[in-house]
Amino acid sequence: MKLGFIGLGIMGSAVANNLLKSGFRLNIYNRSRKKVKDLTSDDYEFLDNPKLVAQNSDIIFMMLSNDEACENVVSSNNGLLEGLSSNKIVVNFSTVSSYYSQKLCNEVNKKNALFLEAPVVGSKIPAQNAALIILCAGDKKAYEAANPYFEKLSKRVFYLDAVPNASYLKIVNNQVMGITMQALAEGLHLAKKLNLDLNVVLDLLNSGAFANSMFDLKGKNILNNDYNVHFPYEHMQKDLGFAVKLAEDKKAFCPALSIVNEIYKKGLSSYSKEDMCAIFEALNS
């Protein structure tokens, strides 16, 4: 199996490195060539466009930041679709809207190629440590072919049948994450207004039934005014927005989601490039 890899951002280069480390050779494309500096092995070929990657690979992995970035790679001149043919497999690790993922699946299938959506749970450090959780949906045979590679990247893989079930599950996961993050932020905000010692508050929250490693990590960062990005604020908002639209289409009743999304939107102009936990600052300002 010849492997292609498109997208060398923070997440993409970490994943690509794990494939290289496992001994697989990669056909690589990235909008900016200089990102190959982040690769830890020379066992790759950089190609000039996504079409060439598709033509020269059996499985093409993509890891990009959003719908628009994927659409550029897929549908431009010399884009991915132009290079696809029968039985090639496209695996999209990017978190995109479920609507776009379905559309992308349809377009890939029209070329008689196979499609897997495979959004991941976990950010930079788990990506580097091959400790991601992969949520995969799409053609079962494609999944079986891709799974050996998934195992080099992840601690766990969920297979969820048809597209866009994996997108759905990723969105639900991040919906829960966003509201849980808000719970911490609002608790610390009220505690501050009450003149409580925030270290004590955090200590207590880390001792009870709902203690979790995100509260521990993000709580400490908030107390240190450390908003260095692990999971970007703007991505959190993007995913909450996906959930809001799904809830609208399915007539699901999600009031906390809706309001948390509004608060994240409110802070976009100030905090989009910081970590998601900057929502604490958005409450104060």
Add this chain to the structure above:
Amino acid sequence: MKLGFIGLGIMGSAVANNLLKSGFRLNIYNRSRKKVKDLTSDDYEFLDNPKLVAQNSDIIFMMLSNDEACENVVSSNNGLLEGLSSNKIVVNFSTVSSYYSQKLCNEVNKKNALFLEAPVVGSKIPAQNAALIILCAGDKKAYEAANPYFEKLSKRVFYLDAVPNASYLKIVNNQVMGITMQALAEGLHLAKKLNLDLNVVLDLLNSGAFANSMFDLKGKNILNNDYNVHFPYEHMQKDLGFAVKLAEDKKAFCPALSIVNEIYKKGLSSYSKEDMCAIFEALNS
């Protein structure tokens, strides 16, 4: 030190039993005498009213369900206040509003007695297992006197200086718990509307950075339609309501809290006596 204990509800009897088990004799009062059947030792005397408990004890512990229940015990004819005198210590384990706790503190102090508010984190099982977390505020000497007894009941004690800091911290803790619970409930609600397998969703939520034992326990209960009460829905709402009023008085910005409280209020007529996780049902109905 002679000990008094008032309130033999689910929590109160569990705590009283741990004191009895540790070899302390108790002067006991409860509105209904028959609740003494839940006590696991005979080393107590049941007295006819709170005044007698106060007169015959050095430290009086109270564990009641809300402000009104406390006020009845404290201020009625033959109530606690009538029996207080210099240097007696009143310890209130009940979760009450911070306003009421301050008022109670003032009234006890007027009798030259000492007051500790000591709301606990943890429900029935931790109470039985002497694994509560006690949040204590009030007179430092009273705290030092009460602490040896606290250690028989809890895995951890936080001392927070002046009243009502412990009430504040308890309210913040339950604010975060309520919103976090809502995060789970809304995630499962949307997932259901998306026709995802809820067992898989819960499996994923239990695998990531914000996995926590409350999600595990309450999630399973929700999937089994098991709303047997650990922490009553109406108490969750009561505590969220306390937080809303504090946020109003301190002009804290807590939109998720506000909306989660509204949703809990909406379900009161149907779910008040069930477990707090019945909020999942409140989203559907």
Add this chain to the structure above:
Amino acid sequence: MKLGFIGLGIMGSAVANNLLKSGFRLNIYNRSRKKVKDLTSDDYEFLDNPKLVAQNSDIIFMMLSNDEACENVVSSNNGLLEGLSSNKIVVNFSTVSSYYSQKLCNEVNKKNALFLEAPVVGSKIPAQNAALIILCAGDKKAYEAANPYFEKLSKRVFYLDAVPNASYLKIVNNQVMGITMQALAEGLHLAKKLNLDLNVVLDLLNSGAFANSMFDLKGKNILNNDYNVHFPYEHMQKDLGFAVKLAEDKKAFCPALSIVNEIYKKGLSSYSKEDMCAIFEALNS
């Protein structure tokens, strides 16, 4: 100018009758032929499909209930698009999403035909009384050609340049209407819980600076438990949902809109076919 008219629902038949009353002959299509019974003149020809209407008319008016109904009429076999040709004008009175309106505009233009979106403000009675407000956007020449007909239907016409500005304005209008309606419903709900006389409350609300005819009408209906439909609850929710999606795409901060939409969604299973003011019942139940 030969006129076509598609859609004989409550709104459509009222509008068609005003055109007939003004002496214009209509080529008519409706999914169910029997709705012609609501027409008050015989000066029309009922055609078998939208394609025939398009082929035999210079201006084709459509008034349908939502995106899906429009898409069926436009893109099915023997649909409107198949009958369009150069310089024919399509006028869509239906309130649809701005996304769909733009798409429809593009498809009509591909046939070298002209497109106007023209959602109306006002429900059944204003439609019958030729007292609608028409919000129109699209080709200026098409607007000039259609305007003489608009004048027979409306008390006022706004022209807003390019598509989808009229859709946008309609959505903003109904966003404000929905939240204002919620203001009344929540006020009456709290007043009821306070045991105030709701007639007095309504009397006061109708006396102050924000008194308006909707409060007067809907208030009385609520007090009489009269939820006969003027503007359907489900359409109010649909339009709030459009606004929520626009606010998401434009990153507008609309917390009241978001929460009001959630509450409308919550009541859909019980009140969708009743009047929008049934939101009062949704608060109680």
Add this chain to the structure above:
Amino acid sequence: MKLGFIGLGIMGSAVANNLLKSGFRLNIYNRSRKKVKDLTSDDYEFLDNPKLVAQNSDIIFMMLSNDEACENVVSSNNGLLEGLSSNKIVVNFSTVSSYYSQKLCNEVNKKNALFLEAPVVGSKIPAQNAALIILCAGDKKAYEAANPYFEKLSKRVFYLDAVPNASYLKIVNNQVMGITMQALAEGLHLAKKLNLDLNVVLDLLNSGAFANSMFDLKGKNILNNDYNVHFPYEHMQKDLGFAVKLAEDKKAFCPALSIVNEIYKKGLSSYSKEDMCAIFEALNS
């Protein structure tokens, strides 16, 4: 009947002037004596403290900004309560919390004096034009005695039986006003993000079923960035906060109220002294 008047703020001096204009002599107290410059007649006596006003008057009117200001006037040394005696009537025009109004009523009654709560609807201009709406509750005979004076100040008086019904009604009125104001602000905010012409939007909103004079006035002010105070932003928030607490105590379901109150709270640090319609700015910033 000898009349006392306490409080010469914007509202108080307007009301006092209407009493003077009607030929009534007033015993006046205000924290700062120099405010008498706003009085348009000399037919008054300025007294040194509220006790003297109470001693020398049969009916004492108060118009102050909030609970704290009333409490200062009523309960300080040389406060109102010290001067009360049998059959004197206290009329409180101030908008205070229903809890405080009930407490004040009880304290006045303990002196065998009579109490009326009489919050007004209408701001500066209606106060000057004797066009207020007075909401009155309390002793019926006191009401009959005070009513001739009310008629010199107002266009309409509602009598609502027992305290705190008038406070309740005032709070409900302002709850509806606050949410309706938010409807306008969010509509204009979304419209701006959609690049619509806000003058056109306002024109449309002023043409439909929910057109009202507040939308007209506040809408124009918003478009002109004119936030000169008619009704202070901080008073709007205060009243929304009263409504939130009442909704909590009565377990009323008021999600839009809750969230609008949060947004008003968020803007307090920037807009408290501007007009309530500065909520539009709070959405943007």
